[in-house]
Amino acid sequence: METIIQVQHLKKSFKNLEVLHDVHFDIKKGEVVTIIGSSGSGKSTLLRCLNLLERLDDGQILYHGQDILDRHFDVNAYRSKVGMVFQGFNLFNNLTVLENCMIGQIKVLKRNKEEAKQMALKYLEKVGMSAFVNKSSVQLSGGQKQRVAIARALCMSPEVLLFDEPTSALDPEMVGDVLTIMQKKKKEGLTMIVVTHEMAFARDVSSRVVFMDQGVIVEEGTPEQIFEHPQEERTRTFLKRYLQNNESIQ
Amino acid sequence: MSIDFARAWEIFVENIPLFTYGIQMTLLFAVVGTICGFLIGLVIGGIRAIEINEYDSPVSQLLKRFGKLITGFYIWVFRGTPMMVQAMFLYYLLKPALSWTPLVAGLFIISINTGAYMAEIIRAGIQSVDAGQSEAAKSLGMTTGQTLISVIFPQAIKNTFPSIGNQLIVNIKDSSMLNVISVTELYFQTTSVAGSNMKYIECFLVAAVIYLFLTTISTFILNYIEKRMNTVNQSKDFCS
Numbered sequence: 001m002e003t004i005i006q007v008q009h010l011k012k013s014f015k016n017l018e019v020l021h022d023v024h025f026d027i028k029k030g031e032v033v034t035i036i037g038s039s040g041s042g043k044s045t046l047l048r049c050l051n052l053l054e055r056l057d058d059g060q061i062l063y064h065g066q067d068i069l070d071r072h073f074d075v076n077a078y079r080s081k082v083g084m085v086f087q088g089f090n091l092f093n094n095l096t097v098l099e100n101c102m103i104g105q106i107k108v109l110k111r112n113k114e115e116a117k118q119m120a121l122k123y124l125e126k127v128g129m130s131a132f133v134n135k136s137s138v139q140l141s142g143g144q145k146q147r148v149a150i151a152r153a154l155c156m157s158p159e160v161l162l163f164d165e166p167t168s169a170l171d172p173e174m175v176g177d178v179l180t181i182m183q184k185k186k187k188e189g190l191t192m193i194v195v196t197h198e199m200a201f202a203r204d205v206s207s208r209v210v211f212m213d214q215g216v217i218v219e220e221g222t223p224e225q226i227f228e229h230p231q232e233e234r235t236r237t238f239l240k241r242y243l244q245n246n247e248s249i250q
Numbered sequence: 251m252s253i254d255f256a257r258a259w260e261i262f263v264e265n266i267p268l269f270t271y272g273i274q275m276t277l278l279f280a281v282v283g284t285i286c287g288f289l290i291g292l293v294i295g296g297i298r299a300i301e302i303n304e305y306d307s308p309v310s311q312l313l314k315r316f317g318k319l320i321t322g323f324y325i326w327v328f329r330g331t332p333m334m335v336q337a338m339f340l341y342y343l344l345k346p347a348l349s350w351t352p353l354v355a356g357l358f359i360i361s362i363n364t365g366a367y368m369a370e371i372i373r374a375g376i377q378s379v380d381a382g383q384s385e386a387a388k389s390l391g392m393t394t395g396q397t398l399i400s401v402i403f404p405q406a407i408k409n410t411f412p413s414i415g416n417q418l419i420v421n422i423k424d425s426s427m428l429n430v431i432s433v434t435e436l437y438f439q440t441t442s443v444a445g446s447n448m449k450y451i452e453c454f455l456v457a458a459v460i461y462l463f464l465t466t467i468s469t470f471i472l473n474y475i476e477k478r479m480n481t482v483n484q485s486k487d488f489c490s
């Protein structure tokens with residue numbers, strides 16, 4: 001399979017705190033990679049580096065072999081190909097649902113209005129938000145917002161979508177809706193990188209699971225390798241603690 | 251101390267053309283000053299809100315610092331001195347070079363004065379917009395300019411609309427200070443009328459009532475616009 005993104009020797013600090021130490025990471029076409037790990041391990045920071053929302057301090061990110069930090073690299077074109085879905089949705093508050101899905105297509109992809117509208121309606125339908133196209137985005141519930149945010153990202157015809165805990169700000173009954181949409185996109189062959197605390201999703205949907213701890217990738221492998229036969233002590237501890245927490249809740 | 255209300259009414263009626271002209275000029279200064287000041291405020295406030303990042307190249311850091319310094323100086327000076335003094339100083343300073351009329355000078359001065367206040371309002375408005383909004387725009391591939399125009403400014407303006415609108419009210423009143431450069435606005439006209447009939451109390455009662463009328467009407471219009479801004483998205487629902 002063709003490699004889309006390669007991360008090499010990635011380092012990132014905030015002030016004196018080094019958050020990512022020498023991260024290596026590849027993503028191939030059609031893969032769904034989930035990133036798991038405890039809070040503060042650097043998952044969001046890694047994802048934000050991939051979208052260039054954070055500056056790297058060291059290392060390289062290659063997109064189809066091209067260095068995305070090169071001065072001549074078109075960052076905006078890259079971002080339109082590698083979309084992002086945020087934990088906090090970040091729908092544009094001043095725009096309607098439909099406009100949220102059209103603006104990037106018009107401004108960045110230079111599609112005409114009609115084309116952009118058809119595309120937006122198509123994806124809003126897919127995420128079950130057709131009835132809300134003319135609503136203001138501030139009037140929606142969390143789950144609805146996240147579905148629109150996914151539609152907005154899909155409208156850009158991305159090659160890769162990055163999800164940062166797309167369901168963790170949602171009420172439990174909304175989580176399923178969003179995960180189902182992501183599962184469908186996997187079937188359609190969309191490449192995704194998903195930071196999540198939904199272990200069931202990681203186990204059932206991903207083609208590869210990456211476990212991060214304290215700014216490094218400790219272990220990666222198929223869901224079976226990570227969940228059934230973890231090699232590293234830290235992975236086992238994390239999973240064990242995770243299972244215990246879940247049991248104590250139930 | 252006595253006010254002759256009947257006389258005041260007579261003075262108003264006798265001098266309607268003069269007062270009307272004064273009202274027109276006052277509104278011209280208030281409206282042009284507010285609109286131009288708003289546009290100046292968008293640019294200056296935008297520059298004020300720029301963040302300097304440690305990873306910016308030295309050149310862009312320098313440019314940003316320089317921009318902030320200049321705009322900070324402008325705001326400091328124009329908010330820290332009376333508009334009357336600004337008017338006298340700039341009018342005579344630039345008269346030889348521009349040979350401008352009091353009208354043009356007045357429009358320039360009220361705009362640049364309002365711009366300083368607007369810049370601070372808009373800077374605060376921009377900073378009140380959640381950082382996630384511009385991150386989302388970036389993640390779609392939008393440029394900084396596109397993000398500002400389509401996402402940040404509309405929200406910043408909406409959030410600060412009451413303060414922006416208040417500048418119109420302030421300008422209706424403060425344009426009277428431009429009388430010092432002989433701009434024939436309402437206050438100046440009232441002085442002329444009073445100078446010829448010596449009825450200062452009655453003349454300025456007329457002026458006060460007119461000013462109150464103008465500011466009240468403006469307040470109503472601004473409140474209406476504000477309400478519409480807040481309901482525009484809901485009303486779209488009913489159209490579809």
Ligand SMILES: Nc1ncnc2c1ncn2[C@@H]1O[C@H](COP(=O)(O)OP(=O)(O)OP(=O)(O)O)[C@@H](O)[C@H]1O
Nearest residue numbers: 014015017019037038039040041042043044045046
């Ligand atoms: N903008 C920032 N400034 C300073 N420190 C930051 C910033 N963003 C993140 N950090 C720090 O970097 C570390 C990693 O944060 P990150 O958000 O990547 O963790 P995470 O794995 O996504 O955690 P969570 O599961 O809680 O979302 C944390 O210690 C955090 O405090």
Ligand SMILES: [Mg+2]
Nearest residue numbers: 043044045165
């Ligand atoms: Mg996170």
